[in-house]
Amino acid sequence: QSRWERTLAVNLTGPMLLAKHCVPYLRAHRGAIVNLTSTRAHQSEADTEAYAASKGGLLALTHSLAISLGPEVRVNAVSPGWIDSRDSQARRDEPLRVEDHAQHPVGRVGKVEDVAAAVAWLLSGSSAFVTGQEIVVDGGFSRKMNYLD
Template structure:
């Protein structure tokens, strides 16, 4: 039987970038962390090792493509086996690439809808009973472009819009035991494949009220707040975007 008072939180897509910072900050707050990844095994192992060096037995990892039929349930089972319980879920895993009208195909649909909407839905469903029992919390990483679409990315925007709606719907479905909220990032971590050139990045920053980029810690602090310090908040989506969505 697990007698540790430390809550257990599963963070999807947590091996790198924003997900890794979310995992680190939740770990710093005293949680035990389950790092989910799809293909980033080396990065996940390094992150887990670092957290376990700070607090032995406080981190583990699970692997799986959440877009594949049946894999969310398998990931949920593996996560529950890590520490024998689960108190929180952060649905962060996401694919992001352009799909202008005329270029969309079934593969893009499967990847973008699968990672951004299908995965969170079926993973949450698989863990709902455990989270209800623990009176846990869920934080979904949405996007400001769920409500204010980005030209050239209609399928991604539709997937994130679905996740925003799902966030509010799950808050209704899982109340009163489980709180469900979302965080919508603005310009935080640019894609690594140079989807946005220097001039495009400068224009995005120019339309951000604070006139600067954010960083992964801004998102992680907001997730930490919603997970641990917001017992009377559910069904809400917090934009962490430097004011960009107020100026689009």
């Protein structure tokens, strides 16, 4: 299996199969699905075609499922940007640079807790009128113009 096929199998086919097989339970309990996509669905670095395509496809799958499964099941996506997901020991041993944090409008690189909070909100009753949407959790990074001096 090629890298392309493997990446799409994990990042796109996997969530589709999970949704397909969980739909009866989700409908019975008026559940919600939150897909974890990425800001890479909107912006790329060189040689990330499979990843970017899989995350872009997952965004499209998200809004398609929201229409197909509603009103019983809500489907949304969270797209993290730069999240420092290293374990606490690695973060202590090799802290990120001040410049890494400074390039984010909120003044820091994201934490896994930032993503978890967005997912928790989308799964809660507080977001009962939200479906088919993407929440970008990147500290404003993707909204900042970046020009070389």
